[in-house]
Amino acid sequence: MTATPEARVPWDRWDAPAEDWMLSGECPIGTERTLLLELAARILFPTVLVFSLYLLLVGHYGPGGGFSGGLVAGLAFVLRHIAGGRSEGPEIGARVKVRPPVLVGLGLGIAVVTALVPAAFGAPVLSSAKFAFDVPLLGHIEIVTSLALDVGVYLLIVGVVLDLLRSLGSGIERDAREAAAANAGEAA
Amino acid sequence: MNATLLPVLPVLLPLLGAAATVVAGRSAATQRIIGVTVLAAVAAVAAVLLVMADRDGPVVAEIGGWPAPVGIVLVADRISALLLLISTIVTLAVLVYAIDQRIVDYGRRTASTTFHPIFLVLSAGVSLAYLTGDLFSLFVAFEIMLAASYVLITRRTDATRIRSGMTYVIISLASSLLFLTTVALVYAATGTVNLADVATRVAELPTGLQTVLALLVVVTFGIKAAIVPLHFWLPDSYPNAPAPVTALFAGLLTKVGIYALLRTRTLIFPEDHPSTLLLVLAAVTMIVGVLGALAQNDLNRLLSFLLVSHIGFMIFGLAVSDAQGVAGTALYVVHHITVQATLFLVSGLITRRTGTVSIDAMGGLAKRAPLLAVLFAIPALTLAGVPPTSGFVAKLALLQAGADDGPATAIVAGVVILASLLTLYAVMRVWVRVFWGEPKEPLPDPDPHDDLVVGTARTSRPMVVASAALVVVSIAIAVAAGPLSGITSRAGDDLVDRTPYRTAVLGDGGAP
Amino acid sequence: MTTISLAMAAVVAVLYSVGFYLLLQRSLMRVLLGVVVLGHGANLLLQLAGGPPARPPILDGTGTEGMADPLPQALALTAVVITFAMTTYLLALGYRSWVLVGHDEVQDDLEDRRIARRRTVKASMGEEVSDHGEETEVDPGSAAASDDPVASVGENR
Incomplete structure (x- = not known):
């Protein structure tokens, strides 16, 4: 707390967000924003991503797996898109450095390669093997090779959701904006 | 390298290629190389599979090491390996044509993140449909193939072409949901989805239930194969897509429906005598299709109606239900995949030359473009079944099969001859109006910005070469008619006998 | 079962x-x-x-x-x-x-529209066919790019 907050913050701005984590970087136009949703999205986004990774890892024995994990991760991005990703500027696709189609291709590639690798060891295609080992702190861990397939599916689904957000989410809004601008131009 | 890997490759290689072309989305040249290489590799694998299946019987791959009927199996027997080989060759030629059309229209450096991957995914779906030995995987294969085809037919679409895309998508979705219903009912009735296992258990069901399931199968695949009266979507949607897409769809998609009918009819619902329902459907399809073609002025629509008509020929062989008839259908499918795709590719070349698809507005092309005339004449005569061509060989096989099976088949065999003559009349009409007569000036492209390039006469050598290659393939089919009909008649024996397939999939327990 | x-x-x-x-x-x-x-x-x-x-x-x-x-x-x-x-x-x-x-309606088959138009023209004998106005939308690449006599009938409104 600074010594004289009243001196620097005008009385009508006292509840404006000051902390970094509450400010979105290049905040878009100020219309139609809900602070509640943006804040919730900022807290939930990393949590949901971690949860999706959890689903991905436990998928072999418990409920979860690449598909549901990928969908949950995708939903995190959807939440972020709804909260603040709309409008121009920080489109969700622009924030993610990897282009969504590359993510889809990478996921598909990993999945197919995982399917083919057992053939190199003389096993049938898509068969899986299990490795078990003990790790200090974490205890006994079993890793099944089909996890790689799940990782591929996970990436693919995340890529698809991001691509959908880019083309159907931001794309539609861009179209609408351009149409509105064109109408305004004609009216003028 | 174990043999069980081979049936998996035609599915996984295109998928891997699709992944690679997406990742290489910025480099058009890389995409082209990957696409062509992958399809050439698949064609090689298919050839090996055909040789192995013909020599040693069906090649079976158990996915994940789970044996049938628990796990999913991929089975390459004679018929699936043969159709896989010819389909892949046609797909490869169409890809070369499409690549060069893209180079001519958009420039050498234009990359796309959708075209190549979707094309390869479609190829993977087609391969899976031919190879799978599992009813549900067949559904998945159809979905992969159709989803890719939805994208191809509505890609870069404009206001006037989106309607035909919608018709296609809605009809296909309806048939997919019917297919899913069929899968559910078959599973409820038999407790399995493995085709060989289903075949054993369906025989134990009450006759009424068998009939219901058989009818559902005919309707489901009848929509996909465009059998009259389930054909109405085809002439409405196919002609409006770009030429390579239409060629691919006309060559492959309906034939996959025919293959699914062939497999399920012979394996699951075998009949000892000609099927009256299919005979009627075959006759109606042949006549309605060819009469529809005669009424058309639009070249692509005319070809689409001819496609519908010739689906009837394949149904005829299937309806005869004996080994000879099934073999005739197999041979006809091989011939028709090649010829129909060629005709649509050449139609694309003609449209680019003349600027129109209206037959009335063309004329005198034989003088201006003699090569184009030859490229059109050979597949057109082949389609009509003029003697030295592969169409004649295939039609003869069908007629021989239908000649000695009672009066009903004899009548429909007469319809086959009538439909062939009408087909000849239809293509002659095109020939006279388009290639003879006063040369007419090409019309300008009505909309230079859309995906359909017409009237510019801008073609590249590879486009012509790709079309010519398919013409050569169809001539090769005629030349190699002896060995080929040997393979198809052995395939027909296998299909009607059912034992080789079931033993290969289920082990000795599969023998009836 | x-x-x-x-x-x-x-x-x-x-x-x-x-x-x-x-x-x-x-x-x-x-x-x-x-x-x-x-x-x-x-x-x-x-x-x-x-x-x-x-x-x-x-x-x-x-x-x-x-x-x-x-x-x-x-x-x-x-x-x-x-x-x-x-x-x-x-x-x-x-x-x-x-x-x-501008809408998401699935429209009629081209052939259906042509036949419907032909019937309308015959019935009204050259009268105004404005109530079928939207049916004159034709697909390029099918009939619009052609000198199709049937397709051009509808455009005489």
Whole structure:
């Protein structure tokens, strides 16, 4: 707390967000924003991503797996898109450095390669093997090779959701904006 | 390298290629190389599979090491390996044509993140449909193939072409949901989805239930194969897509429906005598299709109606239900995949030359473009079944099969001859109006910005070469008619006998 | 052979009839809803094909007694994903149609429109055919790019 907050913050701005984590970087136009949703999205986004990774890892024995994990991760991005990703500027696709189609291709590639690798060891295609080992702190861990397939599916689904957000989410809004601008131009 | 890997490759290689072309989305040249290489590799694998299946019987791959009927199996027997080989060759030629059309229209450096991957995914779906030995995987294969085809037919679409895309998508979705219903009912009735296992258990069901399931199968695949009266979507949607897409769809998609009918009819619902329902459907399809073609002025629509008509020929062989008839259908499918795709590719070349698809507005092309005339004449005569061509060989096989099976088949065999003559009349009409007569000036492209390039006469050598290659393939089919009909008649024996397939999939327990 | 309860059979029947009814509508949005409902019906049927409700099919050392059949569940899961993908695709297509054409109506076959136009012209003997005005939209690449006498009839309005 600074010594004289009243001196620097005008009385009508006292509840404006000051902390970094509450400010979105290049905040878009100020219309139609809900602070509640943006804040919730900022807290939930990393949590949901971690949860999706959890689903991905436990998928072999418990409920979860690449598909549901990928969908949950995708939903995190959807939440972020709804909260603040709309409008121009920080489109969700622009924030993610990897282009969504590359993510889809990478996921598909990993999945197919995982399917083919057992053939190199003389096993049938898509068969899986299990490795078990003990790790200090974490205890006994079993890793099944089909996890790689799940990782591929996970990436693919995340890529698809991001691509959908880019083309159907931001794309539609861009179209609408351009149409509105064109109408305004004609009216003028 | 174990043999069980081979049936998996035609599915996984295109998928891997699709992944690679997406990742290489910025480099058009890389995409082209990957696409062509992958399809050439698949064609090689298919050839090996055909040789192995013909020599040693069906090649079976158990996915994940789970044996049938628990796990999913991929089975390459004679018929699936043969159709896989010819389909892949046609797909490869169409890809070369499409690549060069893209180079001519958009420039050498234009990359796309959708075209190549979707094309390869479609190829993977087609391969899976031919190879799978599992009813549900067949559904998945159809979905992969159709989803890719939805994208191809509505890609870069404009206001006037989106309607035909919608018709296609809605009809296909309806048939997919019917297919899913069929899968559910078959599973409820038999407790399995493995085709060989289903075949054993369906025989134990009450006759009424068998009939219901058989009818559902005919309707489901009848929509996909465009059998009259389930054909109405085809002439409405196919002609409006770009030429390579239409060629691919006309060559492959309906034939996959025919293959699914062939497999399920012979394996699951075998009949000892000609099927009256299919005979009627075959006759109606042949006549309605060819009469529809005669009424058309639009070249692509005319070809689409001819496609519908010739689906009837394949149904005829299937309806005869004996080994000879099934073999005739197999041979006809091989011939028709090649010829129909060629005709649509050449139609694309003609449209680019003349600027129109209206037959009335063309004329005198034989003088201006003699090569184009030859490229059109050979597949057109082949389609009509003029003697030295592969169409004649295939039609003869069908007629021989239908000649000695009672009066009903004899009548429909007469319809086959009538439909062939009408087909000849239809293509002659095109020939006279388009290639003879006063040369007419090409019309300008009505909309230079859309995906359909017409009237510019801008073609590249590879486009012509790709079309010519398919013409050569169809001539090769005629030349190699002896060995080929040997393979198809052995395939027909296998299909009607059912034992080789079931033993290969289920082990000795599969023998009836 | 498995049999299903009457209530479930009725639900499936309702889903199928509603689905097919919606599928026959003009608007792509209703068609989309039809596909969704029909997909639910088909998936429910697939579930029912596995027999009556039972214990979840998870192996935990207690044996397989009283377990549900896992295969239809796996199949239904795959089918749900496929239906979901198709729904998304139809949504995109509907949007595209709305952008391009201004509505999402599925229009008549070109041939149907031509025949309808021919009949109208014959019936009205050259009178105004304005109530069929929208049917003069023709597909380029089919008839618009041609000197089709039939196609040009409708344009004499």
